[in-house]
Amino acid sequence: MRVSRWAYTAIGILILAVLLFPLYWMLNVSLQPGGSAVDTSWLPLHPSFHGYSTALSQQGRNLVTSLVVALGSVVFSLLVATPAAYALAHFRVRGANVVLFGILISQMVPGIVVANALYSAYNDLGLLNSIPGLILADSTAGIPFAILIVRAFMANIPSSVVEAARVDGAGPVRAFRSIVLPMSRNALITAGLFTFLFTWGDFLFALTLTTTEDVRPVTLGLFQYIGAYVNDWSSVMATAVLASIPAVVLLLVAQKYVAAGTTGGAVK
């Protein structure tokens, strides 16, 4: 007897319910009138939307800033990282291991050290409070990561496929663009997803590289409600909930494209 496919759906929903319980709790607190977390009932039976009205009225622009910076960082990171990943995976480049080593080391450095160095440089270059500046800075998380992940995925692409294209007269760039990229769709989407998430959740560069409220990602905007003395948790949670909605939509769209067997067909 084969297990019905809906049984999998049920199990999947159960797993997610357990895993996402803290997020439900966040939603619950955001709707509580008290704004505090003691004695929060399991269900928000008397919902209060003041947190949401505050968040909507004050964080709209910050949300857009976050989205623009995150998407910009994805584009920039993939543009820089994908050719490098391919080169490291398939070309016999001397010093490839040195580059990989350097990338791994870059992931080990505490973020604050990078932020401090960037602050000085940005200040001199006038890049503070700018969206391109933030995009460049946030790509410090995306580019090394994307190179490593895409390279690992590309390792499975058989060289025979590329060599066939080269024999047909395609240059390395043409081969890359027409053969390798389409086969690496899963890799690119996965790398892009996490670059988006790293940038979306970045607080350090948002704090360090801005001095005014003109360009203020929502991770920093959230702190408006977290003061030295008093916290307005309803607004904080409401902002977090609202901020995640456009991102979830993007994730849903992107995940649809992670399809099976993109490498399989080409071998035939």
Next chain:
Amino acid sequence: MADLQVATRPAQDEDRSKANRSARTRERALQLSFLVPAVVYLIAFFGYPVVKNVVMGFQHYTTATFYTGKAPWVGLDNYAAVVGSAVFSKAVVNTVLFTAGSIAGQFAIGLGLAVFFRRKFPLSGVLRSLLLLPWLIPLIVSGTVWRWILDQDNGALNRFLGAVHIADRPGWLTSTALALIAVIIVNIWIGIPFNATILYGGLQDIPEELYEAAEMDGATGWRAFRHVTWPLLRPVVGVVLVLGVVYTIKVLDIILGLTGGGPANATQTIATQSYQLSFQQFDFGQGAALGNILIVISLVFAILYLRANRRAVDE
């Protein structure tokens, strides 16, 4: 006729080999141009910080240094001080337990989920996307929510455990025995989406035909996993594990948000201790020394990864 051909051949050969060489050089240049933007970016953004971090470990670097620029060289004094401090051995043990526990949990559950989602069932795409929700929430928010859930008196977890009579209000964040476990659980929760999504992507790249062929040879389930899935998944597994170690060793915000390194240093890791030395006690030299120790530990894993990777390429 033949003489003519013989006479012209050497010249043609020379031209052709020259053309070959310049084609090869052009090819080489093109190949390098794939790498150059990334390398330039990395040097520009990471070169100075990495060097500075290493050097800071050997200097007496305080708040005054930020203003005056003076940082007297103290050689290994910072390292001696941090290694000799009472909390160091505890921090090392906690770091090892925290990293090992987190990676084991995240990877196992992540792989399980990736395999689970491989099947096509209704709503699988939606559920897979929702899996990434924890990463969309700022860490300050997740940390605070978990603090409330884990509160001993009123937290949701203890209320639940009390209702089903499993345990009587354990002090998740206040007991020296349980705090590290609690922090590891939260870190696993955060790491699951990362592992699951990347491993899922890797699984998707394994052609379905290989499974069909294996099935015809009688290999299904666990044997298919061992002979088809695992070898092809290895590069992705390698990256996930090495990045997992590098990221987990550095984890800071979650521990600080949940317990601040307490109670009584029960959750103090090398990373949190480094942060506290730098930003609470303003001894940046010692903080950097600890940070460099962390880098050395990560380097060991990085080297292991590169070795394993080279072997895989040769295979």
Next chain:
Amino acid sequence: MTPRKARTGLAITLTMLAPLALGACGGSDSAGDSSTLRVLDYYNNEPDKTVYQKTLEACGQENGVTIQRETVPGANLIAKVLQQSSSRTLPDVLMLDNPDLQQIAATGALAPISDFGLNADGYIKGVVDASTYQGKVYGLQPVTNSIGLFYNKDILDKAGIKPPATWDELKTAAKALTKGDQYGLAFAAPANYEGTWQFLPFMWSNGGDEKNIATPQTAAALQLWVDLVKDGSASKSVLNWTQADVNDQFKAGKAAMMINGPWQFPVLNADTALHYDVVPTPVPTAGATGVAPLGGETWTIPQTGDKDRQAKAAKVVACLNSDANQLSLGKQRQTVPTKTALLDKFVAENPSMKAFATIVQTARARTGELGADWPKAATKIYTGVQTALTGGAPPASALQQAQNG
């Protein structure tokens, strides 16, 4: 496509390479016209943000300058200050949490207020101590606060208990008031400076000193806390609670008394069913003087190298500390003015602040004795407290362990 994009990428990154290769080259201060002053503070949330915005703008107008303000979250102020120190872009007016002033003054980044003809005469002594480094005053603090014992009037009346004034009374009262899921007392003892802050009134009132915490006086204070937790009058969660959490517990009726500060008044007042009052933190024996820690932020004048701007900045700082502003800030922010001459008038206009006005007069600055070495001592204090409260060691040895570091 790729080579062209590669070349553009290369160009962009090369332009970034040059300055980074030169390291933290000191950026020239934007010596704009001295009619705009830059201010940096950590009042990033309401209502403080608007209160100070209005006050700063008024002071700016009075002195013919416009204020350009940057606000950051509290925990990140020092990181910003350090970044700005190294790139020589410190603001003209810098707000600092009072225990951080000596640290920053020691770097040479601040100018003594006497350079501009200002002084701190008539201020509460502890407040001046915090803003003094090596005999010179570097900042002026307009308002201050501290912590005291809040109690739920209804709960205590029903149990027929008077608000405790001594440690013994506190222990008895807390025990008697612990029933069901209501604890007698709630305080905050987390693994950070908030834990230290809450322990100080008990430590100092008993004669303990931060220079060496391994003394019988400090151990006795810690024993009080250990006893309260051991006999169940205070929850074990105090090891993790922040003062905000403690307030939530008190507000929800889960604690009959709490140690907290006046910034909680607006939140507590919003709940009209809650009737509470404040008394000074109980002292070891009847008649002893309570010594509580001083809170609040001080305003400083960084060395920006531009004498004109510094003079104008000094005027703004002086304006912030004017009598009128001290009274107004105190009223709006539930804090106490720091000029002793204003205290009577202030209490008359704000009777709810009476207890705290009394408390701050005998309060002490955290950096009064150790100056820039305070952070290490503060860390030892909360480490010792946590070790004892988790049962890891009895108070005397816990403190000794912590003192040895």
